[in-house]
Amino acid sequence: MRVICLQENLKSNLNIAQNIIGRNLTLPILNNLLLETENNRLKISATNLEMGINTWTMGKIEKKGSITCPAKILAGFINNLPNKKIELEVKNNNLMIKCENYKANLKGLPAEDFPIIPKIKEPILADIKIGVLKDGLSQVVGSAALSELRPEISGILFVFEKNNLKLVATDSFRLAEKTVFEINKKTDFNQLIVPQRTIQELIRILSEKEGELRIISDGSQVLFETEGVQLVSRLIDGKYPDYQQIIPKDFNLQATIEREQLLNVVRIAGIFSSKINDVKFSLQSGRLEVLSQDPDLGENKSQLEAKIKGKGLEISFNYRYLLDGLGNIATKEIFLGLNNESSAAIIRPVGDDSYLYVVMPIKTT
C-alpha cells in the first residue's frame, strides 16, 4: 500500500474512527485501526465489537494494499503534523509515514486478522436531516438507563411513524421524548433500540457533518451512513416498555414558569439538598417556592413567579433530573403539569410540542 493524502483530511477521519477504541489487552488488534485502499480512497476502520466505524479519505492511491496499526499513536502522530501532504506506505508489515521533515514507522498487524465490521444489505429505512436528528438525540440521550440491568431501557428507542420519528429514552425515573419531522421513511420497519454509547458516538460524528443521514437496519444491526462515514452498531434485543401510558394527559395543576429562573433556583436548591437529592416544590396562586434542606448543613428557600391554574400542591423531585430536563429545553418558558405528590409530572417547552420530559416525584414521607 502506498497512499498520499492531506494531513487535514486524514486527521479528521482518524479522530472520528479512533474515538471508539478502548484499551483492549485480550485482543490487541482492537487497539488498531484498519487502513485499506478502496477505489481511489483510503478507508479507515475501527471496531470495539459492539460498534464499528468506517471512514473514507480522498487521496492519491499509488499502490493498493492494507494494514492495521495502533490507533492512538497513529492519530497522535498525524494530529501533530503540519497540514501538508502525508505519504503512507506499507513495508514488511510496518506503516511508514512521511511528512516534510517528520518520519515515523509504526508496527502493524495483518489486515486479515482485523474483525469484520458487518455490512447490512437491506433497503434504506429512512433518510433524515442531520441537524434535526443530532439536536433531537442530544435532548434525549442523557435520560437512558446507565445500567444494563434492564437492557431494553439502556438504549434510545427510535419509533418510525408515517411522517415523523420519535426518539425516546428513560431510566424509569424520568423519560424524554422528542419528535423529529424532517424524515423520509422508506420501508415498513418501525422500531429500533440503539445502545446509548452508539448514540453518543453518532452525535459526535454528526456534529461535524451536514446534509442527510441514511438509516439502514436488518433488525439486529443498524447502519448510520453519511458522506464519507459509516457507523454500524448492534441493536438492543428486547421489548421497549409501553411508555405512552405513563405520560399524563390531564393535570390538576398547570404552571407556566420562566425556564432560566427555574433552572437557577433548582441549581441553588441542589446545593442544599440531602443525600437523596430531593428538592421540594410548593406551588400556589401565582408563585412557586423551591425548598431544600440538608440536616447537617442548613436549608434554603427561593421564590419564583409562576402562572398557576388549579389548586396548590407540594411535591418533591430529584433536582438532578429536573436540571437534565430543563437543560434540554431552550424556550423562554416551560409548562409544568402535575396531578398529585406521588404521580408523574410533565415538563414541556411552551410553544414547542415536539419535546416532553416526564419525571417521577420523590416520596419524602
Add this chain to the structure above:
Amino acid sequence: MRVICLQENLKSNLNIAQNIIGRNLTLPILNNLLLETENNRLKISATNLEMGINTWTMGKIEKKGSITCPAKILAGFINNLPNKKIELEVKNNNLMIKCENYKANLKGLPAEDFPIIPKIKEPILADIKIGVLKDGLSQVVGSAALSELRPEISGILFVFEKNNLKLVATDSFRLAEKTVFEINKKTDFNQLIVPQRTIQELIRILSEKEGELRIISDGSQVLFETEGVQLVSRLIDGKYPDYQQIIPKDFNLQATIEREQLLNVVRIAGIFSSKINDVKFSLQSGRLEVLSQDPDLGENKSQLEAKIKGKGLEISFNYRYLLDGLGNIATKEIFLGLNNESSAAIIRPVGDDSYLYVVMPIKTT
C-alpha cells in the same frame, strides 16, 4: 452579626478563600469559613493548617459579630445569586442569607473554635510588582519535587538579592531559575523555601490582582499581602541544595533552535517514546534530529534546522521535562547548551537572561 454587601464582591472573596479547603473529616471546622466583622469590612478566613487566607469585603456593618459555616455550600449558594445586595445575619449560631427572592439558613460552628491563622509581626521583607512575580513563579513552580522525601526541594526557593529576587525550583532531574527585578528589598533577610502548594495558591490569587505584593516573614512563616487579601503559609525548614554548582557555564556544543518547532518535534517524539519517556537528540552541523522508539509500537524521527557551534553529540532526555521547560519560555528561539551525553543541559530563551532551565539527560546504555 449583620452585614450587607454586594454579591459580586462577596463571591470573589469567597472563591479565593474556599479554594484551600479540602474535605476534613477529623476536624469539621476546617471545612468552614470564618466570617467576622472588622471595622467597616467583612473578613472571611480559611485555613488548612498549612496555610491560611484572609480576605476583606467592603459592606455595611449593621451589627458586629462572627460565625463559621460550611465553605463549599456558602460559596455555592452565593455564586448562584444575582449580583444584588446580600444580607448576612447570624442568629442562634446559624447564618441567615437573603438576596431578593432567595433565602438560606446555614448551620454554623462558633467562631471561637476556628484555628488561629498566625499573624506575622515583622517588618516588610520586600515589595514586588504582582505581574512580574506571578509570571516568574509560573515559570518555575512546576519544577519542584512532588514528593516530600526531600522536603527542602518540595518547595520554591526565594533568594532575595540586593536588586533582584531569584525564584528556583528543582526535583533533582531538572531545575528552573527565574530572576525578577522589580523588587524593593527592605531587610537583610535573604532566603525562604515556600511549599509548592502555597505558590500555586499565590499564583491563583495574584492572577486577579494588580499593584504590589508585600512579603513578610519571621523565618518559620511567610505572609503575602496585597489589597484585601493575605496568604499566610508555613515555610519549609531545611537547607536548599547549592544549586548554582550544577548549572553548567561552558559548553562543548551550543545550539540555537526555533522554540515552537522544537516543542512540536518533542511532543511528537513523546508519542513514540518508551516507558522511561526517553527521546534522543542527535545534533550535528546545522541540524537537530529527534528520535524516539517504543519496541512494541514503532519509532519516529524528525529533523529541525539548528544553528550549531561545537562538535556533534547524541543525548537522550525525558521528553516531559523538555516540554515543561520549553513551555515556560515565550521567545521565538531558545539556546541549548550541552557538554556530553551524561552531563546537564541548559535551555535559555534567546535574548532573555532572566530565565534558565537545566535538565539532566537519561543514560540509555
